[in-house]
Amino acid sequence: MLRLENIHKTFNIDSINEKKALHGIDLRLAEGDFVTVVGGNGAGKSTMLNAIAGIWPIDKGFVSIDGINVTALPEHKRAQYIGRVFQDPMMGTAASMSIEENLAIALRRGEKRTLRWYITKAERERYYMELKKLGLGLEERLTVKVGLLSGGQRQALTLLMATLKKPRLLLLDEHAAALDPATATTVLGLTNNIVSENKLTVLMITHNMTEAIRHGNRLLMMDAGKIILDISGEEKKELKIADLLRRFKESSGVQMETDSVLLS
């Protein structure tokens, strides 16, 4: 349902800072795929997600979702297909607006904003039920400003916002990386619940190989702007970290610095 064909992106072209970020990305995702993406710093993981989300135009290639070519659409027009959670918990929510106001904006993702009142009674009840499922007690704080929530609470809320209106594709950009380990586990657990409950198609970047192996049905490894490993099915289930490191060496021809992949 997602198709990337020969995507290239270079930043700061013709300057001393020129950086080839994506170097021919080909990828096809099937309906319901839960794909984890690993790779060192600068491998192009976030750049690939940004290319899909339409943060900037790509140099070459095309992106299509459900057979619709979205290459020429800017970010806000692609948003009708895509739900996103960012690494920075501050980025996904409006701090000076209440929880229900944030949810109301997210429920209308990709829709035309009209002069209707921002929330209805039925919607408020739905928000209550959905927040209750998160198990963080946010359902009793619908009118509280989001700025007063903790990073983990904000990230859980962003996750709910990204999926409240079912997206065709969910993009998670290291969304648990800025949280403490316990909160990260909670947020990743919530992610699993929401994804399986809604049967979502997901691309999840993670810096944690254990997480990458544990979650999802398919694993991509990136290096120097290319996808160098694509493991799925039974092979993915059997995968160990040591296998990943060995496979990385075979594919890229260089010894992976274990720390940079595990920690970056």
Next chain:
Amino acid sequence: MELTAYFLSLKPLNLLAALPGNVVQGIIWGIMALGVFITFRLLDFPDLTVDGTFAAGGAVTVVLILAGMPAPLALAIATVVGLFGGLVTGLLHTLFGIPNILAGILTQISFWSVNLLILNGANKAVNVDKYYLIVSLRNVSSSIVTMLIFAAVLVSILYWYFGTELGSAIRATGNNPQMVKAQGINIDFMKVLALCLSNCLVAFSGGLMSQFQGFADIKMGQGAIVIGLAAVIIGEVMCDALMGKYRNFYFRLTFVVLGGIIYYFVIGLVIWLKMPTDLLKFFTASVVAVFLAIPYLRSKAKNSFASAGKRRVQKNA
């Protein structure tokens, strides 16, 4: 002796007599401040177009009334001119990538020439004896009632508007544009929309001011942004102090208008005290600077390196 003579020369009755007129002007500036509140507070866009659109509102209203148009229609057209000003600033910023403050300044400066053309000179008077005016210095008591109604209606409309899907999209744009884009909202459109709305209010208020004082002047918008900010900030400080946790959006809007009234009352007081009026703009700017600085300094005082150092010293002692 001189001081006694000075105090004896002050006539309390004069202050009281000037009060109703100050209230009317205060509400007019309060409506202008609602426009500033939309850009400065909700959209996080310090829009300097207002100096130009305020004077344009005044100029268009007076010239059209002199040409025989009924005052309400003249005021409506002036409001549309304000919308156009906001549109220009918005497009300069969103289409051509000009920084927000500079975009506003460019529109403001060009309005100076436009207003001179409209007025065909530096100012133009409109006589309330010859023409019907919505508000006038000559009839202050009915002007107060009219302005109170205008203010109440506008506050209600704005309260409703910013509670709609569109209005909350504008508020979110001012708050976190990144999130707003990810939710499928065109932030450029929201910025232009808010700037248009804001400058409509500003030109509307300029049109009322020119009727009230009986003339439009090329310089009537000078420093309008600062007066608007003063009203917004005075209103916010009062709203926090008086409403505390009951502070909601309706009160925030109402207090912006009240901020305009209080600002004008203070100005009236300064004039009554026979302070040199040349200092008025300096005084206004100082008030704004101080009130903008207070919340920053307060939060810094609670959380500064100096106090962190002191805590350590006390512990050791």
